Amino acid sequence: MARTEQQSNDRFAGRWFWRFASPAQFYPVAGMIEKICWGLALVLAAVGLYIGFFRAPTDATQGEVYRVIYIHVPAAWMAMIVYLAMAFWCAIGLAFGTRLSFMMSHALAPTGAIMAAVALWTGALWGRPTWGTYWVWDARLTSTLILLFLYIGYIALAAAFDDKKKGDRASALIALVGAVNVPIIYFSVQWWNTLHQGASVRPGSSSMATVMLTAMMIMTFAFWAYCVAVAMNRVRTQIIERERGAQWLGSGKGIKP
Amino acid sequence: MSLTVAARAVFVRELTLFARRKSDWANPLVFFLIVCSLFPFAIGSESEKLKLIGVGAVFVGALLAAMLTLPRLFDEDAKDGSLQHILLSREPLAALILARLAAVSVALALPLAIATPVFSLFYALPTDVALTLAVSVFIAVPTLVLIGAIASALLVSARGGAILTAVLVLPLTIPTLIFGAGAALKVLFGQSPAAELALQAAYLLFALALCPLAAAAALRISTD
Amino acid sequence: MLELNKVVIERGGRALFAPLSFSAAGGVLVRVAGVNGAGKTTLLRALAGLTSVESGTIHWLRKVSPHKNSRTSIFIGHSNGMKDALTARETWAYNEGVDGNFVTDAEIEAALHKMGVASLIDRRVGTLSQGQKKRVALSRLFSSSAANAAWLLDEPFVALDAATQILLAQHVSAALARGALVVLTSHQAIDIVAERVLEIELTPWKRGDA
Numbered sequence: 213m214a215r216t217e218q219q220s221n222d223r224f225a226g227r228w229f230w231r232f233a234s235p236a237q238f239y240p241v242a243g244m245i246e247k248i249c250w251g252l253a254l255v256l257a258a259v260g261l262y263i264g265f266f267r268a269p270t271d272a273t274q275g276e277v278y279r280v281i282y283i284h285v286p287a288a289w290m291a292m293i294v295y296l297a298m299a300f301w302c303a304i305g306l307a308f309g310t311r312l313s314f315m316m317s318h319a320l321a322p323t324g325a326i327m328a329a330v331a332l333w334t335g336a337l338w339g340r341p342t343w344g345t346y347w348v349w350d351a352r353l354t355s356t357l358i359l360l361f362l363y364i365g366y367i368a369l370a371a372a373f374d375d376k377k378k379g380d381r382a383s384a385l386i387a388l389v390g391a392v393n394v395p396i397i398y399f400s401v402q403w404w405n406t407l408h409q410g411a412s413v414r415p416g417s418s419s420m421a422t423v424m425l426t427a428m429m430i431m432t433f434a435f436w437a438y439c440v441a442v443a444m445n446r447v448r449t450q451i452i453e454r455e456r457g458a459q460w461l462g463s464g465k466g467i468k469p
Numbered sequence: 470m471s472l473t474v475a476a477r478a479v480f481v482r483e484l485t486l487f488a489r490r491k492s493d494w495a496n497p498l499v500f501f502l503i504v505c506s507l508f509p510f511a512i513g514s515e516s517e518k519l520k521l522i523g524v525g526a527v528f529v530g531a532l533l534a535a536m537l538t539l540p541r542l543f544d545e546d547a548k549d550g551s552l553q554h555i556l557l558s559r560e561p562l563a564a565l566i567l568a569r570l571a572a573v574s575v576a577l578a579l580p581l582a583i584a585t586p587v588f589s590l591f592y593a594l595p596t597d598v599a600l601t602l603a604v605s606v607f608i609a610v611p612t613l614v615l616i617g618a619i620a621s622a623l624l625v626s627a628r629g630g631a632i633l634t635a636v637l638v639l640p641l642t643i644p645t646l647i648f649g650a651g652a653a654l655k656v657l658f659g660q661s662p663a664a665e666l667a668l669q670a671a672y673l674l675f676a677l678a679l680c681p682l683a684a685a686a687a688l689r690i691s692t693d
Numbered sequence: 694m695l696e697l698n699k700v701v702i703e704r705g706g707r708a709l710f711a712p713l714s715f716s717a718a719g720g721v722l723v724r725v726a727g728v729n730g731a732g733k734t735t736l737l738r739a740l741a742g743l744t745s746v747e748s749g750t751i752h753w754l755r756k757v758s759p760h761k762n763s764r765t766s767i768f769i770g771h772s773n774g775m776k777d778a779l780t781a782r783e784t785w786a787y788n789e790g791v792d793g794n795f796v797t798d799a800e801i802e803a804a805l806h807k808m809g810v811a812s813l814i815d816r817r818v819g820t821l822s823q824g825q826k827k828r829v830a831l832s833r834l835f836s837s838s839a840a841n842a843a844w845l846l847d848e849p850f851v852a853l854d855a856a857t858q859i860l861l862a863q864h865v866s867a868a869l870a871r872g873a874l875v876v877l878t879s880h881q882a883i884d885i886v887a888e889r890v891l892e893i894e895l896t897p898w899k900r901g902d903a
Binding site for chain 3: 471472474475477479481482485486490548551552554556557565693
Binding site: 358361362364365368369372373374375378379381382385386388389390392393396397399400401403404 | 627644651
């Protein structure tokens with residue numbers, strides 16, 4: 213089932229895109245992506261926050277409070293996108309037995325969980341002045357809460373195995389089961405609570421001012437870049453931790469702090 | 470058909486075990502009773518208040534009671550070595566797991582569903598509401614068992630079984646919880662529960678199609 | 694015919710023994726030896742198909758059997774794999790049934806009789822002694838489905854009394870004479886008559902040693 217690096221290299225030899233499936237090959241690439249994404253995240257966040265806080269108009273009904281959406285909405289989106297990315301890497305890992313795929317999903321999980329937590333936290337801060345209470349069982353908040361549970365389940369399961377390889381595949385399976393269930397859970401939560409605010413951002417038919425939308429999209433890309441940067445950082449740590457015994461690490465080649 | 474023989478052997482064995490070890494299904498029942506009796510102490514004894522929370526309390530109580538047996542689904546067999554028989558069988562593992570879960574579902578869902586209208590009396594629920602609740606519990610418990618089988622199979626070789634099972638399983642049971650309790654609430658408010666029950670049954674069918682395969686894969690991973 | 698090619702099995706990221714290659718045909722007794730923790734049980738589990746190998750291959754090559762459903766191997770491990778709440782008869786019916794085989798009461802009785810435990814047939818396994826449990830578990834080797842399979846026996850003589858050990862040894866010898874393949878781990882020196890014996894010594898190994 214699980215293959216050694218030697219075998220997977222043999223098997224995929226000659227196909228360039230498999231080259232980076234090897235942790236040794238991917239390590240320096242991850243470092244490069246991390247640097248680029250940190251830069252992107254900082255620049256985009258600066259621009260996005262500037263537009264959001266200084267250029268975008270005050271909301272007619274909610275006043276200044278609404279500006280929390282520049283954090284809240286991108287975080288909620290990223291929580292979902294990161295889960296999809298995680299499930300994708302889990303599927304690849306289970307299908308091809310590539311170690312790096314599991315490391316990727318392990319690296320993404322904490323970021324996704326943090327995004328879900330940030331979305332919930334900012335949602336509560338937004339809810340207090342808007343609805344008069346920190347928590348309402350609004351469909352989207354509830355779905356994000358369930359998403360957070362799924363993240364926690366994945367992380368807890370991965371940590372529950374003494375045998376890392378078993379933990380990899382077990383948690384990958386539960387991530388896939390969760391991914392299959394997410395749409396159903398979303399649907400059932402919508403059914404349960406039809407009294408939520410209609411999604412206000414839809415491509416083409418936006419009820420938001422263009423400036424607000426621009427700021428929000430820029431912030432979303434900033435969050436996206438941040439997530440990639442942090443995940444790359446974590447995957448590098450994982451590579452070092454897991455490949456302790458490997459030759460390419462022993463030589464010190466390619467390792468830069 | 471050797472598959473029928475095998476599935477029957479698994480099914481019969483499981484029911485025999487439940488018949489011999491009555492605590493396996495009686496303990497969840499007692500737990501269910503105690504949980505149902507706790508809520509009134511916490512919220513007071515006015516029957517109008519009780520009626521409103523009764524549906525949810527009874528339903529969640531039944532789910533938690535069924536949850537109790539999940540960690541033992543595969544764990545016990547792994548410990549005494551009898552799990553190897555289904556793993557080594559020539560028949561498809563998913564089919565054998567399905568046969569086994571069918572037996573477990575029957576042994577858990579029947580007593581819990583029968584007890585549901587009785588325990589509903591604590592909450593002064595009208596008869597039609599209580600009966601609807603029994604039906605939805607009867608659909609929900611097999612759904613929970615199917616989903617729980619995946620978690621239980623994964624946790625055969627991991628630490629922290631019972632709590633981790635709950636963490637993994639309960640979020641995935643939210644649809645059946647929403648539709649099941651929703652059906653009984655509809656009846657309480659004088660409407661038809663058909664839509665909710667149909668959706669709840671659909672989720673059960675979905676779990677029926679997916680979970681045995683996933684549980685088989687999980688068992689292969691954790692016993693490897 | 695069993696063929697192992699450079700088999701490495703890992704537990705918790707550590708290879709258990711040096712890459713193992715051997716082949717054994719029917720009628721051969723394979724004795725697996727090694728210190729505690731050398732991986733004897735794990736090797737047997739891998740041969741049965743319960744554990745996957747890290748690298749290398751395990752091949753079972755077999756003649757076409759007259760029974761289309763006959764098993765490749767029968768694995769009897771340390772744990773007897775029996776439920777305390779079931780009787781010996783039910784355990785038997787389940788073990789065979791889960792493989793898709795019908796088993797008659799007469800066959801169960803005959804097999805239990807051979808291991809000297811026919812009187813326990815309707816006793817619950819939980820009420821039996823360790824030795825009796827072991828005998829019930831080993832009686833499976835007298836089933837018709839075991840007749841055409843390779844036997845993987847993990848410490849089969851443990852907990853048996855002297856007379857039963859001899860009985861079992863005779864049964865294993867007979868199977869070998871019939872052309873069955875038997876893989877056995879045992880710390881006990883029991884006389885098993887075999888024309889060809891293959892001794893496998895599992896030695897601890899660290900990757901990079903070779």
